Amino acid sequence: MIVGLTGGIGSGKTTIANMFHELGVSIYIADVEAKKLMNASKEIKEELMAAFGAKTYVDGELNRSYLSNIVFNQPEKLQQINAIVHPRVGQHFKDWYAARSKETYIIKEAAILFENGSYQQCDKIITVVAPLETRFQRLLKRDQTTREAIQSRMDNQWTDAKKIALSDYVIHNEDLEKAKEQVAKIHQEISLLRSKI
Known part of the structure; x- marks a missing residue:
């Protein structure tokens, strides 16, 4: 079963992904893998240089x-x-998941799970949300x-509203302890659901 995890920039997707990882779930972080591929793939390098110099x-x-x-x-x-980049990341994910x-x-975990259409491969979707000002403060601190x-x-x-409308679960990520409780509850629900299949 593939569970998509997304959320706007600064919502704390990676923090939430790490909480699931602590519960023993394997996590694929699309942005990290994309960066690795952009440095490792000869084809990507050649195409990017042809396009951007x-x-x-x-x-x-x-x-x-x-x-x-x-x-x-x-x-x-x-x-x-x-x-x-995305078609290569898509293939890399298929191999990883297999x-x-x-x-x-x-x-x-993908920032643009909806925007690039890859949400269609997911059985369930979790969207992480946080207040706008909280997101701004996190990013100002993290990215200078x-x-x-x-x-x-x-x-x-x-927008969050557009993502939420297509999601099965929403995690409010402002207070870490409360976020952990939400993660544990969703983990339990998905595991139970999977055991019935």
Whole structure:
């Protein structure tokens, strides 16, 4: 069983994913795997350099700040990157999941689970939400960035309301202890559901 885990930037998806991991669930973090593939895959490197120039990589490593500056105000460029990277991440996930298909369930954590359509592969979906100001504060602290840059990234994602409408579970992630309780309850429900299949 594949359980999708998503949420807006700064909602704390990774924190929630780690809570599930502590309960013994295997977690696939799409952004982390995408970054690994962008540095390891010869095909991705060649296609990104063809699209965005030689500066895309420095000493064989992805030049993230260079790419971020390109896509900052050009959503069509972000779509171009996604079109190159996401099919490879999708295949990588299929292989990863095939090796774990006997597990009760696994979690695929992806920021743009809905936006890129991969939610359709999931049996259940969890959306993580947090108050807007909490999200801003987390990101300002984590990324040493500006409110404007954060808002621009938020504008490229679906709203919480739109995600919630298509989700089976919603985790409110403001208080860690309360979030842990919600994770434990969902874990129990999904495990029980799986045992009946």
